[in-house]
Amino acid sequence: MLIKNTIIKKIGGKPGKTVAVFCGVHGNEKAGVYAVTNVLKNVKIKKGVVYFVYANPEAIKRNIRMIKKNLNRCFLKDNKGKTPEDKRARKLMKILDKCDGLLDLHASNVEKATPFVICEKQSYALAKIFDVGIVSSGWDRIEPGATDGYMNKKKGALSLGIECGYAGESEKNMQLAKKSIFQFLQFFGLMDKRVDFNKREQKNINVTKAIKKNTDNFYFTKKWKDFDLLKKGEIIAYDSRKKHIAGKNECIIFANASKKKGQEAFIIGKVK
C-alpha cells in the first residue's frame, strides 16, 4: 500500500485540543491503516487540530513489521539512532510534543487475538470509552520507547494504544479501529457525535514481565491466546531445560515461539 501524504493535519474552525491518531507503527498491522484511510475520506473536524499519521510508511508499503528496528521502541527523548525508524521517531516526536492526546492503532500477530487497550492510569477515563474488554497497564516499564510511553511523560496528556485483534483479519478489525477513531475525536470534542461510547465493564491487567527466548529449543506447552489465565504452578513454556512456570493470578500475552533468540517470547500480566 503506497501512501502519498504520511502526515495529514486537519484543522477545525474553532480553538480546541490538538491530538494525533497513529497507524502503521508496525507496517503489517493494517486495521488502523485502513481505518485512518477510510476516516480521512469523510471526517469533519469542528474544533482543534488532528494529526493523522501513517507512522512507518515504508514498512506499510512492504507489509512488514519494520525496516530495521521496532519503531515502537524508538520514541525516546535522547534518541540518536541512525535506522530509518529512529529518524522517523524523531520527526514524529515533534508532532507528539504539540499534542494533548494520542490514539495509536495496532494489531496482534496471534490468531483469535482479543482486542485490548494499552495505557497508564492517567488515561483510564479515556480507555473506558472504547469497545474493548481489557485495559492493560505497566507497559512503559517493561517496554520503553513506545509512542504512548513517550506521551505519558508529558503532563496532562492522555494517550493509549489499541490492539485491534489479529493482524491477519485487518479488513474485519478495521471496523473497531474506525469506531475507536471517532470515539477518540468525540471524547476531545473535536467533531460532532457519530458513535456511542462503550458501556460494558472492562477488566484491568497489569503487565509485569517480558520473557525472552534464550535458546533455539524454545516451545510453549499450549497454543496460548492473549490473556489466557494461567494456573499457579502451571508450565507455560520450555527454553531448552529451563521451565517457565506461572505464578498466582497471572495471564499470558503475545506468546510467540518463532521470535529470534534474545527476543521477547511472551509477556506476563497480573489480573487486578
Ligand SMILES: [Zn+2]
Ligand atoms: Zn503493533
